[in-house]
Amino acid sequence: MIILAIETSCDDTCVSLLEIRNRKLEIRSNIVSSQVKLHRKYGGVWPFLAKREHQKNLPIVFKKAIKEAKNPKIDLIAVTFGPGLEPCLWTGVNFARDLAKKLKLPIIPVNHVEAHIFANFLNHKSKILNLKSKILPAVCLVVSGGHTQLILMRNFGQYKILGETRDDAAGECFDKTARILGLGYPGGPVIEKISKTYHLRLKIYKIKLPRPMIYHKNYDFSFAGLKTAVLYDFKTRPPKIRKSKIYIREMAKEIQQAVIDVLISKTIRAAEEFKAKSIILGGGVVANEELRIQFKQKIKKEIPNTQYLIPNTKFCTDNAAMVALTGYFHWLRSKKREIKIIGAKANLRLK
Numbered sequence: 001m002i003i004l005a006i007e008t009s010c011d012d013t014c015v016s017l018l019e020i021r022n023r024k025l026e027i028r029s030n031i032v033s034s035q036v037k038l039h040r041k042y043g044g045v046w047p048f049l050a051k052r053e054h055q056k057n058l059p060i061v062f063k064k065a066i067k068e069a070k071n072p073k074i075d076l077i078a079v080t081f082g083p084g085l086e087p088c089l090w091t092g093v094n095f096a097r098d099l100a101k102k103l104k105l106p107i108i109p110v111n112h113v114e115a116h117i118f119a120n121f122l123n124h125k126s127k128i129l130n131l132k133s134k135i136l137p138a139v140c141l142v143v144s145g146g147h148t149q150l151i152l153m154r155n156f157g158q159y160k161i162l163g164e165t166r167d168d169a170a171g172e173c174f175d176k177t178a179r180i181l182g183l184g185y186p187g188g189p190v191i192e193k194i195s196k197t198y199h200l201r202l203k204i205y206k207i208k209l210p211r212p213m214i215y216h217k218n219y220d221f222s223f224a225g226l227k228t229a230v231l232y233d234f235k236t237r238p239p240k241i242r243k244s245k246i247y248i249r250e251m252a253k254e255i256q257q258a259v260i261d262v263l264i265s266k267t268i269r270a271a272e273e274f275k276a277k278s279i280i281l282g283g284g285v286v287a288n289e290e291l292r293i294q295f296k297q298k299i300k301k302e303i304p305n306t307q308y309l310i311p312n313t314k315f316c317t318d319n320a321a322m323v324a325l326t327g328y329f330h331w332l333r334s335k336k337r338e339i340k341i342i343g344a345k346a347n348l349r350l351k
Helices: 036-040 047-068 086-103 112-123 128-135 170-180 187-195 224-236 245-273 289-302 321-333
Strands: 002-007 012-021 024-034 076-082 107-111 138-144 147-155 158-164 278-282 307-309
Touching (some): 024 047, 024 321, 076 321, 086 107, 138 170, 147 170, 278 289
Antiparallel strands (some): 002 012, 138 147
16 A cells, blocks of 8 residues: 655645555655745744745645655555644645545545654554554653643554643744744754753853743643743843853753753653553654653663653654554544545644
């Protein structure tokens, strides 16, 4: 079976063709056209500008993906229909609908958050369905764009949201704090890059930021307070210090560590409470190298019998290969083997 997938939930135009034979997968093509440079001057994504770019880029990216996959016979179409920016989602949904109608193919709507979980299984060359008994139940941490969620996964397609952000998500916190420091957009990668240049011997300003809700009994997150703490500290410093490389490095390191501490603490506690066989990470923020390393160390130390699944970094950010694989699993579970899309759902919840 060959699945064509389309992903336009935010500012990346993505098309992929995934082949599954005997339940083994091969990514025939996985094309991503990024709009980061376009939105950088605005400090964030403008939905209708992103929509316009998707409309322009989708036919181009589609043709490139088909050519790279050597013009295969497509059996199924999968498309992200939420959550995300509604104008962007509609662009992908309408393109998929038209294509499905033209090719007379079944179409499967895919939840973007669920796709980030399934991105982990793109790493596996073994028969993917054989993983189920080894990794479930699992606690999944998805940190992508405006989403920071802890999810209990009892089975493929069976989820319970344990906690989520009450205000700013982790990715939004990185973007906003980077803007305060004058570091540009997107914030996560630039804060990570600067953090790598920091050394303990440079800790001159003794910056200490809060770890919001880290000791709360629930599994919700809140990063707006962390952003505010950065702003207050920044404003109290003399202009000369604000602009100094040492201050920026120390602050970037502390921002990154504050976010990591909260994410790890809540995820480990959830895994222990729900007796998870595995911890599964997904989303653009988990491409952060320091987060990946510290998660691995903490799991090994505190819950060594728990498996640790994390996608290859190229599958952490938005891509259509993860959408294709998620669509395949829903196609397997669908009795009619056909699902009609009603429309884009910007605030779609994972159930």
